[in-house]
Amino acid sequence: MSRHIISVLVENEAGALSRISGLFSARGYNIETLTVAPTEDASMSRMTIVTTGSEDVIEQITKQLNKLIEVVKVIDLSEAEHIERELMLIKVRAGLKEREDMKRMADIFRGRIIDVSDNTYTIELTGDTRKLDAFIKSLDQGTIIETVRTGASGIGRGNRVLRV
Amino acid sequence: MDRAKTSTLTGAEIVIRCLQEEGVEYVFGYPGGAVLFIYDELFKQDKVKHVLVRHEQGAVHAADGYSRSSKKVGVALVTSGPGVTNAVTGIATAYMDSIPMVVITGQVPTAAIGLDAFQECDTVGITRPIVKHNFLVKNVADLASTMKKAFHIATTGRPGPVVVDIPKDVTQHPCEFQYPDSVQMRSYNPVRKGHAGQIKKAVQLLLEAERPFVYSGGGVVLANASDQLRELVRQLGVPCTNTLMGLGAYPATDQQFLGMLGMHGTYEANMAMQHCDVLLAIGARFDDRVIGNPAHFAQNPRKIIHIDIDPSSISKRVKVDVPIVGNITDVLQDLLGLLKNAKTRDLKPWWSQIAEWRAKDCLRYDRKSAIIKPQFVLEKLYEVTKGQAFVTSDVGQHQMWAAQFYKFDEPRRWINSGGLGTMGFGLPAAMGAQLANPGAAVACVTGESSIQMCLQELSTCKQYRLPIKIINLNNKYMGMVRQWQQFFHGNRYSESYMDALPDFVKVAEGYGHRGVLIDKPADVEPALREAFSAKNELVFLDFLTDQKENVYPMVPGGKGITEMILYEDL
Numbered sequence: 001m002s003r004h005i006i007s008v009l010v011e012n013e014a015g016a017l018s019r020i021s022g023l024f025s026a027r028g029y030n031i032e033t034l035t036v037a038p039t040e041d042a043s044m045s046r047m048t049i050v051t052t053g054s055e056d057v058i059e060q061i062t063k064q065l066n067k068l069i070e071v072v073k074v075i076d077l078s079e080a081e082h083i084e085r086e087l088m089l090i091k092v093r094a095g096l097k098e099r100e101d102m103k104r105m106a107d108i109f110r111g112r113i114i115d116v117s118d119n120t121y122t123i124e125l126t127g128d129t130r131k132l133d134a135f136i137k138s139l140d141q142g143t144i145i146e147t148v149r150t151g152a153s154g155i156g157r158g159n160r161v162l163r164v
Numbered sequence: 165m166d167r168a169k170t171s172t173l174t175g176a177e178i179v180i181r182c183l184q185e186e187g188v189e190y191v192f193g194y195p196g197g198a199v200l201f202i203y204d205e206l207f208k209q210d211k212v213k214h215v216l217v218r219h220e221q222g223a224v225h226a227a228d229g230y231s232r233s234s235k236k237v238g239v240a241l242v243t244s245g246p247g248v249t250n251a252v253t254g255i256a257t258a259y260m261d262s263i264p265m266v267v268i269t270g271q272v273p274t275a276a277i278g279l280d281a282f283q284e285c286d287t288v289g290i291t292r293p294i295v296k297h298n299f300l301v302k303n304v305a306d307l308a309s310t311m312k313k314a315f316h317i318a319t320t321g322r323p324g325p326v327v328v329d330i331p332k333d334v335t336q337h338p339c340e341f342q343y344p345d346s347v348q349m350r351s352y353n354p355v356r357k358g359h360a361g362q363i364k365k366a367v368q369l370l371l372e373a374e375r376p377f378v379y380s381g382g383g384v385v386l387a388n389a390s391d392q393l394r395e396l397v398r399q400l401g402v403p404c405t406n407t408l409m410g411l412g413a414y415p416a417t418d419q420q421f422l423g424m425l426g427m428h429g430t431y432e433a434n435m436a437m438q439h440c441d442v443l444l445a446i447g448a449r450f451d452d453r454v455i456g457n458p459a460h461f462a463q464n465p466r467k468i469i470h471i472d473i474d475p476s477s478i479s480k481r482v483k484v485d486v487p488i489v490g491n492i493t494d495v496l497q498d499l500l501g502l503l504k505n506a507k508t509r510d511l512k513p514w515w516s517q518i519a520e521w522r523a524k525d526c527l528r529y530d531r532k533s534a535i536i537k538p539q540f541v542l543e544k545l546y547e548v549t550k551g552q553a554f555v556t557s558d559v560g561q562h563q564m565w566a567a568q569f570y571k572f573d574e575p576r577r578w579i580n581s582g583g584l585g586t587m588g589f590g591l592p593a594a595m596g597a598q599l600a601n602p603g604a605a606v607a608c609v610t611g612e613s614s615i616q617m618c619l620q621e622l623s624t625c626k627q628y629r630l631p632i633k634i635i636n637l638n639n640k641y642m643g644m645v646r647q648w649q650q651f652f653h654g655n656r657y658s659e660s661y662m663d664a665l666p667d668f669v670k671v672a673e674g675y676g677h678r679g680v681l682i683d684k685p686a687d688v689e690p691a692l693r694e695a696f697s698a699k700n701e702l703v704f705l706d707f708l709t710d711q712k713e714n715v716y717p718m719v720p721g722g723k724g725i726t727e728m729i730l731y732e733d734l
Contacts, residue, residue: 011351014300015288026293056479063476069297069317072351164350 003032004058005077005084005154007162008047011070012038019068020047029053029061033086033129033151044072044164048153050129073162081157084128089114090136091146094121098143109135120145128152175304175335176201179268182311183212185343188239190215190230190599192223196243197283198270201335215599215628218620220247222592224254225618228263229593232579233554234600235388237319238265244272244332245283248290253586255325256294260583261409262386264323266314273333274302287329296324304337309344316347321354322474323386354473358490358498365486366444366469367502373442373467375514376402379425382409382582383447383472383492390414390575392496393446399503401511403518405433407448409582412572417551422518423527426454427719428564431526432518434717434725438464439517445470447492450482451583452721458482460724471495526717526730527568535710536685538562538637541692542569545607545635548692553605554579554597558590558614561643562635564715566609588617591634595621598630605633605696612638612665612706622675625702633695634704636668639711647714651729672704683708 010016017036024031032050039046051061058076065074077084094102094116106113106123109131115122125135129152136147156162173181179202183191192215195203206214217223220242227238238258242251248269258265272281288300297317299310307330314326370376378400384393390413397404397420404414405425414421423430425437437443437455443466448454455461458481469486470478478487488495529539542565545553555570556579557563563580572578579597581589594608608615615636625632637643645660672679678701682691688707695703717728 015292018289019292022292060476060480067474067476069349069352 001052001054003050003052003078005082005152006049006051006062006065006074007077007154008049008065008074009039009072009162009164010045010047011072012043012045013070016045016070019070020049020065023064023068024051027060027064029057033149035151035153046162048151050152072164075156075162077154077156080160082154082160083157084152084154085126086129086132086152087150088125088132088135089122089148090125090144091120091122092139093119093143093145095119102143105135105138111135171341172338173341174201174205175307175330175337175339176205178304178307178339178341179311179330179335180205180209180212181341182308182343183239184209186237186315188212189236191239191241192217192226192230192596193241194220194223194243194247196247196270198244198247198272198332199241199268199335201332202241202268202270202330214241215595215624217592217624219618220250221254221588222595222618222621222624224251224265224267225257225586225589225592226596226599227265227267228254228258229556229579229596230600231263231265231596232593233576233597235576236600237315238263238596240265240267242267243270243283244287245285247283248285248287252290252294253588255291255327257581257584257586257589258325259294259296261382261581262323263325264318265325266318267325267327269327269329271300271329271331274331275333277331287327291327294325295327296322298327298329300329300331301334302331304334304339307334307339308341312344313347313349317352321352355489356491356494358471358488358495360498362486362488363495363498364502366488367499367506369442369467369469369486370400370444371506371508373440373509374511375439375441376400376444376511377436377440377442378402378404378444378446379407379437379448380404380410380413380446381407381448384410384413385575387447387473387492388575389447389493389496392493392500395500396496396503399500399508401508403436403515405429405437407454407582408567408580410448411567411578412575415573416571417573422522424567425725427456428568428715428717429725430568431524431717431728431730432521434719434728435521436518438724438726441466443468445484446496447472449477449480452481455482456719456723456725456727460727463724524730528731529713533685533710536683536688536707538565538639538707538709538713539569540685541635541637541688541707541709542566542609544689544692545609546570548689548696549605549607553577553607554594554601556580556590556593556597556606556608558610558617559585559587560611560614561647561713561715562609562611562614562637564644565637587614590614591618591621591632594632595624595628595630598632599628606631607633607635609635609637611643612636612640612668613642613662619671622672622677622702626676629700630702631698631700632702634702636704636706637709638665638668638706639709639713640665641711643713644715647718650714651718651720668704668706672702677702677704679704679706681706681708
């Protein structure tokens with residue numbers, strides 16, 4: 001069992017997302033995260049799916065994705081060098097007592113405080129999944145009010161590209 | 165622009181024109197509110213003939229049987245809501261067996277979608293996991309190109325059913341009609357040619373093998389590659405087997421054929437599958453009913469070559485050494501080219517091993533029985549029809565006996581729901597087969613439980629004068645359920661006996677057909693001869709058969725394919 005990041009180019013048509021998520025549930029594959037948005041060509045969307053499975057399962061996942069009529073291209077990013085980023089917004093308790101500490105933690109992780117109220121900060125943090133996990137872990141759990149994460153987006157390094 | 169092809173039509177007219185352009189001969193369907201405009205246009209022309217079924221499940225199975233028996237695409241037309249949900253079993257059946265089919269479904273008007281309108285259901289959502297693809301046409305301007313895509317997708321690559329959902333208002337809207345000549349889709353380009361290097365490797369393996377074996381499935385039938393398969397098997401001089409879906413692709417009466425393999429396959433086919441050293445799998449998918457437990461199958465080392473149009477069928481349950489993705493006909497053609505002057509190996513030791521396995525005579529049964537044995541009926545059916553009938557079946561013991569005892573020498577003669585295992589498939593599928601092959605002998609082999617699942621289609625048979633012969637193997641039990649309960653559930657026959665069965669002779673007569681009850685072995689052959697000589701009449705033959713008869717050999721679920729229960733074991 002290992003973690004894989006699969007990138008999918010898909011026709012930007014109604015129902016394409018449910019075809020893909022339906023495939024994962026019907027065949028019992030994992031989805032850890034799934035992100036999707038149109039590319040520079042509005043007729044196409046790019047999806048990043050983070051999944052875990054044995055080599056056999058991952059092979060089936062890519063084959064089954066390719067079989068979907070609306071899927072244009074599929075690659076397993078984790079097969080080679082790639083970059084992965086995820087965005088998190090996290091709202092934390094930041095009363096007089098915690099303010100200093102919280103600011104320092106955000107700085108250490110290169111986070112930005114993007115909203116402030118009397119007793120909260122909202123911090124924006126970008127990085128790979130492990131970095132975001134590490135930030136959450138490093139906080140006093142009682143100070144976390146709310147988190148929202150986009151799930152990972154990925155892209156190949158250098159000349160490794162996914163396009164039509 | 166081709167003038168003959170351009171004019172302003174309504175959506176409903178466009179649907180019919182598209183069917184005409186595709187050369188569709190029959191549409192199997194049932195009218196309803198959302199498809200009334202389409203039915204109105206059907207009424208105004210006579211190129212596309214409509215067959216009115218009695219239940220939408222029957223429409224889809226009939227389109228399916230039509231396609232399987234004719235190489236053509238099946239077309240069904242149903243209304244929204246319950247029309248679609250009734251069709252679902254038929255669509256799933258076609259999907260599991262990769263049958264090319266276009267199902268046109270009515271939908272509530274676009275403005276009503278999502279408002280829980282009368283007879284509304286999310287057709288695209290409900291059918292999504294059981295179609296090759298589906299479309300909701302929201303704009304009449306997309307209708308013709310969508311229909312073209314639907315036929316293209318259904319019939320190319322690994323075939324399958326495609327649903328086109330058309331809201332009622334779209335069928336009323338006018339639009340310039342032009343039927344596209346071709347389809348370009350950047351996301352869908354099925355391969356044809358196999359990888360040359362892989363094909364070379366395959367040839368080498370086959371020529372070096374001491375115990376080669378060919379295992380072919382429904383893909384060979386769908387690709388119409390039966391001729392190439394025969395040539396290959398003969399040229400190599402190797403033994404071969406067909407799956408349940410592949411029967412007829414290689415002639416069953418040929419010496420090199422070891423019979424069907426799998427859960428109810430022959431002893432020799434299963435033994436050869438397990439003990440071969442090079443296995444050539446063609447258009448088959450190593451499913452659970454074929455190789456049983458994959459871990460047991462993997463115990464014997466062998467090299468596997470797998471030819472399939474669908475990459476996801478390769479290395480799914482069994483790891484393959486030489487995968488070849490491509491159209492089977494093309495790949496086999498390339499293989500044959502390389503084999504032309506090749507020297508084949510002496511396979512005598514392998515054949516003498518096979519002769520030993522064959523000597524088990526694994527399909528024997530009690531021929532002296534005073535009660536009708538179902539196997540006997542099928543042997544006689546084979547004799548009386550000279551092996552030339554189109555045989556459809558339902559699901560259960562009768563299906564397995566038909567597969568074992570009717571020796572199919574030609575592809576597309578054996579029509580059954582192998583993947584989904586749909587009871588109720590046989591009779592409507594026989595309607596499609598009879599319409600596709602007028603004048604041919606069509607037999608529906610069924611049981612008293614299966615036949616009741618789509619019995620209403622007897623009425624359709626009357627309306628269209630379809631002279632199908634129904635071979636009802638009536639043992640008053642859901643036979644396969646009973647067999648499993650006997651073997652694996654301590655003889656507790658929980659709900660597998662059906663009380664209050666109808667008098668099938670009267671049922672047949674009630675629908676305007678002839679019904680005959682046969683309860684003595686001596687009457688089996690005369691009854692069959694008389695039925696098949698009635699060229700214009702449906703005859704329902706109700707054979708009262710041995711209630712205790714089981715299908716042998718049998719590989720229990722989860723066991724290896726050589727762990728068979730044989731007739732003599734009990």
